[in-house]
Amino acid sequence: MTVTAAPVExxxxxxxxxxxxxxxxxALVFVRDRGIFVLWGLxxxxxxxxxxxxxxTLDNALLIxxxxxxxxxxxxxxxxxxxxxxxxxxxxxxxxxxxxxxxxLITNGQPIWLALVAGLACGVLVGLVNGLIALRGFNPIIxxxxxxxxxxxLAAVIAGGYTFPGLTGLTFMGTDRYLGVPAPVYIVGLLxxxxxxxxxxxxxxxxxxxxxxxxxxxxxxxxxxxxxxxLGFVISGLCAALGGLVTAAITTEAxxxxxxxxxxxxxxxxxLAGVALTGGRGSLPRVLVGALILATIANGLTIRGIQxxxxxxxxxxxxxxxxxxxxxxxxxxxxxxxxxANLSVHKKQV
Amino acid sequence: MTSPALELSxxxxxxxxVGALAGIDFHVNPGEVVGLLGDxxxxxxxxLKVMSxxxxxxxxxxxxxxKEVQFHSPSDSADAGIQMVYQDLALVDPQDISTNLSIGRxxxxxxxxxxxxxxxxxxxxxxxxxxxxxLGVRTAPxxxxxEMLSGGQRQxxxxxxxxxxxxxxxxxxxxxxxxxxxxxxxxxxxxxxxIRRMAAQGVAIVLVTHNLPLxxxxxxxxxxxxxxxxxxxxxxADTEPDHxxxxxxxxxxxxxx
Numbered sequence: 243m244t245v246t247a248a249p250v251e252x253x254x255x256x257x258x259x260x261x262x263x264x265x266x267x268x269a270l271v272f273v274r275d276r277g278i279f280v281l282w283g284l285x286x287x288x289x290x291x292x293x294x295x296x297x298x299t300l301d302n303a304l305l306i307x308x309x310x311x312x313x314x315x316x317x318x319x320x321x322x323x324x325x326x327x328x329x330x331x332x333x334x335x336x337x338x339x340x341x342x343x344x345x346x347l348i349t350n351g352q353p354i355w356l357a358l359v360a361g362l363a364c365g366v367l368v369g370l371v372n373g374l375i376a377l378r379g380f381n382p383i384i385x386x387x388x389x390x391x392x393x394x395x396l397a398a399v400i401a402g403g404y405t406f407p408g409l410t411g412l413t414f415m416g417t418d419r420y421l422g423v424p425a426p427v428y429i430v431g432l433l434x435x436x437x438x439x440x441x442x443x444x445x446x447x448x449x450x451x452x453x454x455x456x457x458x459x460x461x462x463x464x465x466x467x468x469x470x471x472x473l474g475f476v477i478s479g480l481c482a483a484l485g486g487l488v489t490a491a492i493t494t495e496a497x498x499x500x501x502x503x504x505x506x507x508x509x510x511x512x513x514l515a516g517v518a519l520t521g522g523r524g525s526l527p528r529v530l531v532g533a534l535i536l537a538t539i540a541n542g543l544t545i546r547g548i549q550x551x552x553x554x555x556x557x558x559x560x561x562x563x564x565x566x567x568x569x570x571x572x573x574x575x576x577x578x579x580x581x582x583a584n585l586s587v588h589k590k591q592v
Numbered sequence: 593m594t595s596p597a598l599e600l601s602x603x604x605x606x607x608x609x610v611g612a613l614a615g616i617d618f619h620v621n622p623g624e625v626v627g628l629l630g631d632x633x634x635x636x637x638x639x640l641k642v643m644s645x646x647x648x649x650x651x652x653x654x655x656x657x658x659k660e661v662q663f664h665s666p667s668d669s670a671d672a673g674i675q676m677v678y679q680d681l682a683l684v685d686p687q688d689i690s691t692n693l694s695i696g697r698x699x700x701x702x703x704x705x706x707x708x709x710x711x712x713x714x715x716x717x718x719x720x721x722x723x724x725x726x727l728g729v730r731t732a733p734x735x736x737x738x739e740m741l742s743g744g745q746r747q748x749x750x751x752x753x754x755x756x757x758x759x760x761x762x763x764x765x766x767x768x769x770x771x772x773x774x775x776x777x778x779x780x781x782x783x784x785x786x787i788r789r790m791a792a793q794g795v796a797i798v799l800v801t802h803n804l805p806l807x808x809x810x811x812x813x814x815x816x817x818x819x820x821x822x823x824x825x826x827x828x829a830d831t832e833p834d835h836x837x838x839x840x841x842x843x844x845x846x847x848x849x
Contacts, residue, residue, distance in 0.1 A: 444710050456684045458680075458682050575740075
C-alpha cells in the first residue's frame, strides 16, 4: 500500500517566548487577578489618612484581622465550593450543627479534643451527603437549602431548644491570644495557607479546580470527576464546621441558630474577590483579602464614628463596582486577543 | 502485511426495530487517514460511537491490532489505545496548556512532597513542550491559559491531547469528529498539517467530516455511508469529488451492491 502523504509543512512560525501577548492584555489580566490586592492597599492608605492616628496601628490591624476571621473561614468554604463548581448554601446549618454536636459532647463531660474532632467529622459527613445527593442530578442550590434547614432543625433538637452555654474549655481557640495575636487569626492563616498550597500545588487540588472549570474535560481524561465534585462539598462542609466551632469558641456558647448573614457575608467576600460563580477560577488569597476588605471598611468607618449601616452600603457598592470592572476587563481582553490572534495568523508582528 | 490498527467487520446496530448500521466492514491501518463521509443520518456518528465504545453494536466483531476486543464503555476503548476528539473540545479554559495536556497523567515531585501529591509543574511543562514539538505545533507558551488561545490553537491543543495519549509504544487510533468545523481557512490548513504529521508518526486516524475539500486534502482513503450501509471504500487518489458526492447523496450506485 502506498500512502500518499501531502508534504508535511515545517512549522514556519518561530517558537513563541511568552512575550507575544500585547502589553495591554498583560496589564488587564493583572488587574483581573491582582486588582483586589491593589484595592485593599488603596483602602488602607485612604483610611490611614482619613482616620489618623487611630487606624494605622498594629493593635487596630489585629482588630481587623480578628474581625475578618469568621467571615474568612466561611468564605473559604464558599470559595472552595464555587471554584469546584458547586454553591453550598448549607454552610450556616453545618456550622450550627457541628457547634451543637461539639457543645453537647463537652456539656456531657467528653474531652475537648473529641468534641472538636466530632464537630469537624459532622462537616465532612454533611459534605458527603450534600455531594452524593447533588450527584444524582439535583440542583445543588436546592439540595443545600434543604440540608440547611434540616441541619439547623437537627441542631435545635440536639440543643433541646436552648443553647450550650459556658463552653470555656474552647477559649484556647477563641479569645486567647498567642504572642499578642488572637487565636482565630492563626486558624485563618493556617487554613488559607494549607488550602492555597493544596489547590495550586497538588494533583488533587489541580484536578478539583479543573472539575470546576470543565467537568466533562476531566471525565474524558479518564478521571472520576464525580469524586472530585463530592470532595468539593466535603471541603466546603469542613470549613463550615470549623467556622461553627470557632464561633462557639469566641462566644463560649454553641447555638443552633443558623444565621443566613453568615452565607451572605461569605458570598460577598468571594464575589468581591472576583471568583466567578461559574467555577474553575479564583484563588484563596483573593478570597481572604475579600474578607479583610469587608472588615477594614467596617473598622475604618467605625473609627470615624459613622453609622455602621454605611459600611454595608459601601460594601454593596464595591461589590457592584467589582462586577462592572470584571465585565470591562473581560471584554477588552477578548477584543484585544481577537485582534492579536488575527495578526499572528498572518504572521505579522504584534 | 501487518494487521490494521482498528478493524470492524460485519457491524450491525439496531435501536429497537430501527436499523442504524447494517453489516459495516471498516478498517484503518497505522499511519493511515480514513475519511468517514455520509449525509446526516447515514450512520457516521453511530459508527464512530461504536469505535469509541460509547455504543455496543448489536452484531459484528471489533479487532484492535488483530486482537478481538469487546468495548463495554469509552474507557475500555481508551485502554485499547483509541482516543476520540469531540467537536466541543472539552478543554479546561482557566487552566494553562500544560495542565490541560497533563491532567490525568500528572508528574509528581520526587521525595516526600510527591507522596503528599505535590505535582512537578516544571517537569510537566517540559514534557508538554516536547510532546507539542514532536507534533510540530508549539503555538503558544505552555503557561498560557487555554481561554486566551485562538480557535485554531484550542483545536490544536485538543488534538494534541488525544494524539499524546494514543502515540505511546503501540500506535493507537485517533477518532476526530469534525475537527475543522469551527475554524477559518488558515487555521484549517494548520490542523490539516497536524493531522498529516500525526499520521506520519504512525497514528491511525478516522476523520468524520462534512468538509469534502478537507477530506481530499488529508485523507488517504474515504469510506462513504448511506442509510446505514457502506456504499464506497476507495483511495482518494482513485476517485474524484463528484463521485464522492454521488455516493453521499445516493445518486451513484453502491460499490458493493
